[in-house]
Amino acid sequence: MNTKVNLxxxxxxxxxxxxxxxxxxxIEFAEFVDLNKLGAVVxxxxxxxxxxxxxxxxxxxxxGGMLNxxxxxxxxxxxxVERDIPFLxxxxxxxxxxxxxxxxEDYCEVVRRLASQPVDLLEINISCPxxxxxxxxxxxxxxSVEAITKEVKKYARQPVIMKLSPNVTDITEMAKAAEAGGAxxxxxxxxxxxxxxxxHRRAFALANKTGGLSGPAIHPVAVRMVYQAAQAVRIPxxxxxGIMTAEDAVEMILAxxxxxxxxxxxxxxxxxxxEISEGIREYMEQYHVEDINELIxxxx
Amino acid sequence: xxxxxKEQAVIIRQEEISYGIYSMWLxxxxxxxxxxxxQFISVYCHEGSRLLPRxxxxxxxxxxxxxxxxxxxxxxxxxxxxxxxxxxxSVDIVGPLGNGFPLKEKKAFIIGxxxxxxxxxxxxxELNCEKQLILGYRDSLFLKExxxxxxxxxxxTEDGSYGTEGNVLDVIRENGLDAEIIYACGPMPMLRAxxxxxxxxxxxxxxxxxxxxxxxxxxxxxxxxxxxxxxxxTNVNNKRICKEGPVFRAEEVEF
Numbered sequence: 001m002n003t004k005v006n007l008x009x010x011x012x013x014x015x016x017x018x019x020x021x022x023x024x025x026x027i028e029f030a031e032f033v034d035l036n037k038l039g040a041v042v043x044x045x046x047x048x049x050x051x052x053x054x055x056x057x058x059x060x061x062x063x064g065g066m067l068n069x070x071x072x073x074x075x076x077x078x079x080x081v082e083r084d085i086p087f088l089x090x091x092x093x094x095x096x097x098x099x100x101x102x103x104x105e106d107y108c109e110v111v112r113r114l115a116s117q118p119v120d121l122l123e124i125n126i127s128c129p130x131x132x133x134x135x136x137x138x139x140x141x142x143x144s145v146e147a148i149t150k151e152v153k154k155y156a157r158q159p160v161i162m163k164l165s166p167n168v169t170d171i172t173e174m175a176k177a178a179e180a181g182g183a184x185x186x187x188x189x190x191x192x193x194x195x196x197x198x199x200h201r202r203a204f205a206l207a208n209k210t211g212g213l214s215g216p217a218i219h220p221v222a223v224r225m226v227y228q229a230a231q232a233v234r235i236p237x238x239x240x241x242g243i244m245t246a247e248d249a250v251e252m253i254l255a256x257x258x259x260x261x262x263x264x265x266x267x268x269x270x271x272x273x274x275e276i277s278e279g280i281r282e283y284m285e286q287y288h289v290e291d292i293n294e295l296i297x298x299x300x
Numbered sequence: 301x302x303x304x305x306k307e308q309a310v311i312i313r314q315e316e317i318s319y320g321i322y323s324m325w326l327x328x329x330x331x332x333x334x335x336x337x338x339q340f341i342s343v344y345c346h347e348g349s350r351l352l353p354r355x356x357x358x359x360x361x362x363x364x365x366x367x368x369x370x371x372x373x374x375x376x377x378x379x380x381x382x383x384x385x386x387x388x389x390s391v392d393i394v395g396p397l398g399n400g401f402p403l404k405e406k407k408a409f410i411i412g413x414x415x416x417x418x419x420x421x422x423x424x425x426e427l428n429c430e431k432q433l434i435l436g437y438r439d440s441l442f443l444k445e446x447x448x449x450x451x452x453x454x455x456x457t458e459d460g461s462y463g464t465e466g467n468v469l470d471v472i473r474e475n476g477l478d479a480e481i482i483y484a485c486g487p488m489p490m491l492r493a494x495x496x497x498x499x500x501x502x503x504x505x506x507x508x509x510x511x512x513x514x515x516x517x518x519x520x521x522x523x524x525x526x527x528x529x530x531x532x533x534t535n536v537n538n539k540r541i542c543k544e545g546p547v548f549r550a551e552e553v554e555f
Binding site: 021022023024027028029031032044050051052053056057058059060061063064065066068070073075076079215216264265266267268269270271 | 303304306344348349350351352353378392394511512513514515516517518519520521522523524525533534535536537538543
């Protein structure tokens with residue numbers, strides 16, 4: 001049975017990776033997960049300088065989902081390069097670094113710093129809904145998606161994945177713009193902007209008022225967008241959004257994803273990524289699928 | 301790295317010990333044996349629409365029997381679901397989480413307010429020093445008799461139905477008590493007052509904080525608090541309550 005997939009010229013031992021922001025750099029989850037069994041670890045977004053993030057509360061549970069407004073708190077690229085990358089290189093898994101910034105220059109600075117690092121792929125976050133500058137501001141207009149993709153590609157020594165926002169009218173326009181800008185792959189979807197009000201306190205549940213909705217509640221939206229994007233571009237897609245089980249992961253692959261990222265499910269079960277990876281194998285056995293690549297985009 | 305495990309714990313017994321306050325003993329494989337006072341466990345709901353674990357402080361530890369006790373208030377659907385589970389049912393838990401209280405041999409105030417009272421019980425049992433247990437309740441009492449066994453007990457109630465009418469600091473003042481170290485857990489206004497009191501009297505003070513959490517293990521950065529100094533891990537003035545905490549030196553955090 002072959003579970004290897006090819007993502008922008010790199011082989012992943014299986015299609016299961018972690019979704020940025022839910023897994024840190026793997027240090028904390030390594031007590032529950034054998035990182036060697038993951039196709040890739042996608043790190044929490046890192047910027048050129050440390051970011052403090054948003055005030056608390058940053059987290060609220062919703063029916064079948066959760067809202068977060070962490071606001072891209074991160075230690076900055078210097079600490080990340082000294083601590084997080086050396087931790088991850090001890091494992092036999094692909095390292096994908098998620099990059100965030102307030103300006104195009106910020107993104108490019110991080111990308112340049114990573115050029116000489118033992119990192120396999122870069123994921124450019126142009127879709128965070130929880131920060132005022134950067135983030136989603138780059139991801140909601142096809143012209144700016146293409147422009148930032150082009151800029152980042154100038155400095156990148158690793159293949160570039162553009163992480164897209166679902167908070168757009170037509171996801172295919174953004175997917176095509178990223179492809180036109182030279183993106184090597186796409187990640188979708190980031191969280192959907194949401195809000196929760198505590199009726200007892202008559203106040204917003206999150207200090208930031210709005211937050212990004214994730215979890216199984218958004219899974220059908222993610223499947224639809226992965227399918228639409230897969231129809232619109234030739235570059236590979238990493239599908240994410242509410243994947244809780246191997247069945248959800250297979251569904252995403254059938255919709256057109258070459259790999260899948262598991263996010264919120266890590267909070268429900270810290271060992272879930274390994275269980276999903278194993279569950280995909282069981283699905284393949286059950287349906288006598290020799291090569292996982294047969295499943296990618298198999299439902300047209 | 302401190303050892304922690306995900307286990308399916310079995311409910312040994314559960315009872316409502318005060319209005320809306322439940323006490324549950326859980327049989328674990330390894331978690332109880334590793335737990336320290338002031339640490340917490342993540343408790344997962346059976347209902348699939350509730351994704352996030354409920355962080356609940358450890359009230360008592362029976363290491364010989366490999367069991368832990370949690371005492372929690374029903375505040376929403378998750379804790380309501382938990383309160384309905386009967387003996388013999390299991391729940392998924394992860395733990396032990398967080399740092400716990402340092403055990404120092406100094407004349408101590410052990411201060412608990414409301415649902416911040418439970419984590420102070422195991423601390424009261426394990427501390428080897430002169431212990432003054434100061435408990436603040438809104439109205440109805442719980443765990444009082446169990447605390448009594450570990451030291452001299454002082455109680456305040458907001459409505460004056462038992463002990464001193466007022467808060468935990470009112471009891472301390474009314475009885476003219478003093479200490480060399482303070483351990484405290486409770487609502488934010490109480491913790492702020494205790495921090496201020498400790499600073500004024502120059503008493504070493506340790507407080508336990510809470511915040512909405514997602515992962516519970518330090519990865520998601522959901523549950524931070526502001527810190528006075530730049531934190532070594534986050535590289536900003538934020539500390540992770542689930543990881544560097546929940547117990548902090550009062551002066552190192554801002555709240």
